[in-house]
């Protein structure tokens with residue numbers, strides 16, 4: 394029986410029926426960051442707390458990754474099975490633009506300003522047969 | 537005190553299968569020394585950098601163990617700008633009179649594959665396929681086009697100009713002009729950027745001999761003057777490569793701040809520049825860098841490119857040797873190649889690619905990960 398394990402701890406709430414992206418917010422200047430970090434890039438304060446950034450957002454920019462990246466890319470794909478994927482920055486309700494994989498992978502499916510929703514999806518299977526989960530966004534219609 | 541450039545040398549960009557990166561660096565230094573009519577033993581200091589070619593200070597094994605101060609500089613794509621800035625400061629301080637700046641590289645074929653740890657990032661960022669410079673430039677260009685009404689026509693015209701200029705440059709890697717249609721129909725790599733809109737990692741070397749300007753005429757009859765050298769990193773809110781997130785607020789790019797600092801140092805403005813080299817990792821970045829360096833308004837590029845204003849005979853000649861697009865990018869050498877080309881133009885030695893009307897003021901700009909820019913202003 395395969396388990397679904399977060400690819401990296403602390404990026405999103407998991408396991409969860411309604412997962413949220415996690416980030417940090419500075420208690421001095423209120424700026425948010427993803428992933429969470431102990432220092433604030435805006436004001437240099439070391440006073441930050443972990444916060445939920447939300448589970449939806451607006452597409453700020455996008456592209457399509459058409460070729461299979463070299464290492465350190467580490468998926469289950471081979472050059473033969475590689476499927477292009479979208480990449481974008483999504484404006485989160487938590488007040489930060491997050492870079493993410495997008496499930497849409499053709500230009501006619503993507504438009505700046507689209508409403509996007511967060512999905513936690515299997516990314517690869519590890520040596521124990523467990524599914525490593527990552528975050529991704531898919532279209533939720535016009536904003 | 538001013539800083540003069542009295543010697544320039546290039547080891548041709550592209551592929552030199554029989555030479556190591558280091559040997560290409562040494563070749564560039566020898567060419568620059570010959571150009572200045574000086575010897576390696578005359579050099580009091582050196583600054584050099586390379587990404588994949590080895591430690592720059594090992595060049596002494598090729599050039600001679602003279603005991604000079606040799607400091608290695610590594611600052612991503614801005615390595616050349618940073619090395620020249622260090623040399624500028626060394627001479628300005630009065631500590632040294634004459635020295636060399638060198639950059640070289642020899643990259644494996646194909647796209648770069650940076651490692652997350654080296655950039656302060658966790659492995660997941662690279663593993664999930666978010667850590668590609670090509671992606672970043674596409675993402676930034678896509679948003680820029682949306683905000684400023686730039687169309688694919690402008691992207692194509694930048695590449696068309698680059699390969700035309702490359703065809704006029706004997707030292708360029710890509711010497712074949714490409715038609716508008718060939719570029720427009722080339723494979724889409726990362727929307728909106730196509731194959732012929734990206735530069736490739738390559739090989740090559742570039743070197744400059746710099747000296748105290750008060751003594752320049754002892755060494756040569758046609759010195760050029762380095763009027764400004766500025767290097768700046770990013771502010772909070774600027775949209776940069778290798779950023780898992782960005783702030784909602786928008787700050788000026790490091791190019792804007794480096795450019796302003798350089799113009800202030802030189803006491804001139806963008807309108808005074810006759811020939812310029814702007815980092816063109818891809819055609820989208822050249823467009824953005826035109827405005828970030830102050831040479832036009834955001835959005836004006838579309839019209840300027842359509843009019844041919846950035847060509848060799850235009851009023852804003854940009855990347856006269858074909859830039860990174862036609863020369864490839866050996867990271868350690870690339871920024872110094874820009875300075876080399878501007879010096880060639882100011883000396884009037886550009887041959888088929890010479891900018892007309894005796895250009896007097898040149899400008900170079902490098903941009904690198906994770907958000908660093910270096911600008912130099914050079915005058916006759």
Ligand SMILES: [Zn+2]
Pocket residue numbers: 419420421422423424433434435436437438
């Ligand atoms: Zn703060």
